[in-house]
Amino acid sequence: MQFLALLSAAITLIGAIMVITRRVAVHAVLWLVVTLLALAVVFALLGAPFAAALEVIIYAGAVMVLFVFVIMMLNLGRPDSDREKEWLRPRAWLGPALLATLLCGELLYTLPFRPDDTAAPDLLTARDVGLSLFGPYVLMVELASFLLLSGLVTSFHIGRHRLRER
Amino acid sequence: MSVLSLSDALLLAALLFATGLAGVLVRRDLLFMLMSLDIMLNAAALVFVAAGARWHDASGQVMFLMILALAASETAAGLAIILCLHARGRPSLDADTGNLLPGNLRSGNPLSGNPQPGNLQRG
Numbered sequence: 001m002q003f004l005a006l007l008s009a010a011i012t013l014i015g016a017i018m019v020i021t022r023r024v025a026v027h028a029v030l031w032l033v034v035t036l037l038a039l040a041v042v043f044a045l046l047g048a049p050f051a052a053a054l055e056v057i058i059y060a061g062a063v064m065v066l067f068v069f070v071i072m073m074l075n076l077g078r079p080d081s082d083r084e085k086e087w088l089r090p091r092a093w094l095g096p097a098l099l100a101t102l103l104c105g106e107l108l109y110t111l112p113f114r115p116d117d118t119a120a121p122d123l124l125t126a127r128d129v130g131l132s133l134f135g136p137y138v139l140m141v142e143l144a145s146f147l148l149l150s151g152l153v154t155s156f157h158i159g160r161h162r163l164r165e166r
Numbered sequence: 167m168s169v170l171s172l173s174d175a176l177l178l179a180a181l182l183f184a185t186g187l188a189g190v191l192v193r194r195d196l197l198f199m200l201m202s203l204d205i206m207l208n209a210a211a212l213v214f215v216a217a218g219a220r221w222h223d224a225s226g227q228v229m230f231l232m233i234l235a236l237a238a239s240e241t242a243a244g245l246a247i248i249l250c251l252h253a254r255g256r257p258s259l260d261a262d263t264g265n266l267l268p269g270n271l272r273s274g275n276p277l278s279g280n281p282q283p284g285n286l287q288r289g
Contacts, residue, residue: 001169009170009178016182016205020189025197032201039208042178045170046219051211051230058234063204063241070245071197074252074259124224132224133231140228144235151239155246 004106005045011038011099018095025071029064030096036060037103050126175216182209196251196259200244207237 015035022028036059044052133141182205189202211233218226248259256263 005170005174009174012178013181013185016185019201019205020185020193020198022198025195028198028201032204035205036208039212042170042175042212043215046175046216048215048219048227048230051215051227054231054234058238059204059208063238066241066245067197067201070249073249074197124218124222124227128224129227129231133228137225137228140232144232147239148235151242154239154243158243158246158250 001045001110004110005042007102007106008038008041008045011035011102012042015096015099024092026068027092029067029071030093032067033060033064034096034099034103036064037100041103041106047123049123050129170216172216172220175212179209179212179216182206182212194260194262196244196248196261199261200241200248203244204237204241207233207240 012035015031015038018031019028019035022031036055040052040055040060043049043055186202186204186206186209189205190199193199193202211230214226214229214233216226218224218229252259
């Protein structure tokens with residue numbers, strides 16, 4: 001299990017370094033998705049399965065989809081067919097696919113290890129997090145909702161300006 | 167259960183944060199700067215989760231949720247600003263070209279490498 005943790009940490013670091021050295025934004029997004037998935041595995045190995053699930057769902061799911069949408073809308077540089085050819089070259093997706101396969105292998109390797117419920121007392125489940133979230137931290141939840149609302153209003157405001165000027 | 171010790175997690179978080187910081191400092195593309203910011207936020211979240219696992223406290227994951235909300239709104243606002251800049255006719259996403267006020271944008275080409283001619287003469 002120590003080996004799995006070190007492998008996930010190495011995948012995280014490699015992915016992060018590849019993100020900041022790519023030239024094409026879509027390739028960087030691919031590497032970033034792999035990085036976030038590996039970080040989710042690290043969270044799971046740290047005994048935080050709820051954080052791992054949220055990392056996959058919200059970060060690797062929602063936030064990365066935002067990035068992909070914006071890259072699609074920006075339409076930078078060359079004509080579309082050239083760019084699509086460059087995106088689909090095997091050199092572009094082979095590295096992220098390889099690391100994702102490694103992560104999938106880790107998942108399949110850990111599947112037979114049944115966690116016996118008595119021997120894992122230091123697992124922080126969603127129940128603990130929820131009790132803490134809506135107990136002593138309920139004010140912070142409200143503040144986070146303010147923050148999300150302000151993000152929504154900001155995005156809407158900037159987009160509305162853009163529509164009016166056209 | 168936790169096979170990753172706190173010091174290992176702290177080392178990984180430090181390396182991740184350094185990578186993200188290098189990305190923000192080195193890359194000039196706004197999209198890459200946003201991605202590097204996300205990497206840095208993830209490193210901070212990793213520290214919180216690792217500390218929460220070490221002292222068996224759910225507060226670490228509560229802070230992780232807050233960082234998640236912060237990162238989501240930060241990304242949304244940043245990407246909206248990038249779209250806005252692009253819609254104003256900016257040909258590239260270079261962050262260094264965003265230093266001119268709208269009045270100056272029409273008089274000269276902001277991408278010509280010397281956006282402020284007065285600075286060179288003064289020294």
